[in-house]
Amino acid sequence: MVNTNLHLIISGFSGKMGKCIRTLLADTSAHIYDAHHCLGDCLQPLVWVDFSSSNAFEQILENVRKKACPLIMGTTGLSKAQMRQLVWLSKRQAVVYDSNFSVGANILKKLVCQAGVALKNFSVTIFEAHHGAKKDQPSGTAKSLRQVLLSEQRKQIPILSLRGGGIRGEHSVIFSGMDEILSLKHEVLDRKVFAQGALYAVEWIMRKKPSHGLFNMQDVLEA
Numbered sequence: 001m002v003n004t005n006l007h008l009i010i011s012g013f014s015g016k017m018g019k020c021i022r023t024l025l026a027d028t029s030a031h032i033y034d035a036h037h038c039l040g041d042c043l044q045p046l047v048w049v050d051f052s053s054s055n056a057f058e059q060i061l062e063n064v065r066k067k068a069c070p071l072i073m074g075t076t077g078l079s080k081a082q083m084r085q086l087v088w089l090s091k092r093q094a095v096v097y098d099s100n101f102s103v104g105a106n107i108l109k110k111l112v113c114q115a116g117v118a119l120k121n122f123s124v125t126i127f128e129a130h131h132g133a134k135k136d137q138p139s140g141t142a143k144s145l146r147q148v149l150l151s152e153q154r155k156q157i158p159i160l161s162l163r164g165g166g167i168r169g170e171h172s173v174i175f176s177g178m179d180e181i182l183s184l185k186h187e188v189l190d191r192k193v194f195a196q197g198a199l200y201a202v203e204w205i206m207r208k209k210p211s212h213g214l215f216n217m218q219d220v221l222e223a
């Protein structure tokens with residue numbers, strides 16, 4: 001349950017994720033502000049949640065720095081330089097960054113890690129599908145699943161991407177052996193799972209109150 005005194009700034013306020021977060025908070029007394037109209041002082045405790053665009057990244061980082069508050073960062077498609085800036089910020093303020101805030105996708109990551117160790121001789125393919133308006137390809141989640149699997153023994157892990165219609169988000173990791181196939185799949189039915197995950201991260205950061213550090217959903221879910 002979100003702290004009723006919470007003050008939350010959302011960048012991407014009017015976007016699909018911004019709307020979803022506001023809907024989940026509708027019955028609470030949390031105070032929610034649109035980042036566009038929040039340049040003055042805000043009351044504490046204050047958390048900034050970003051689900052906008054990598055084009056807005058530098059501006060958002062500068063404003064989060066000025067507010068000196070924790071940041072929950074959901075925007076995907078960040079460049080390597082932008083990731084370095086996020087790491088820089090996390091040495092001064094607490095940041096939770098994850099390319100996928102859903103609980104299921106984070107469990108998938110753990111299962112994939114386990115299967116990757118057990119099935120070293122199997123070849124691996126990652127498949128991801130999203131709605132046609134998604135800007136980054138392959139998805140951040142597919143890239144982080146590949147990162148989990150990369151090892152000395154496994155250098156080639158192709159990612160197949162599909163963009164179309166209103167697909168909320170699907171990730172499958174297929175382990176192919178000579179005589180058997182293991183497929184691990186996560187499918188989003190409603191994007192509120194991302195919003196709910198981001199709010200778990202908000203609760204976690206308010207409870208833990210780290211002065212700085214870069215965290216992800218695995219940290220949030222392990223707590």
Ligand code: NAD
Binds near residue numbers: 015
């Ligand atoms: P959307 O297109 O519906 O909304 C984007 C919002 O950002 C809009 O309010 C838009 O006005 C704002 N915006 C865009 N460019 C901007 C700029 N230059 N400056 C200021 N504001 C700007 O997108 P969405 O589906 O809500 O997704 C937003 C981001 O979150 C995307 O990067 C998406 O990939 C990511 N996402 C992450 C997760 C996760 O779990 N980490 C889940 C879903 C979406």
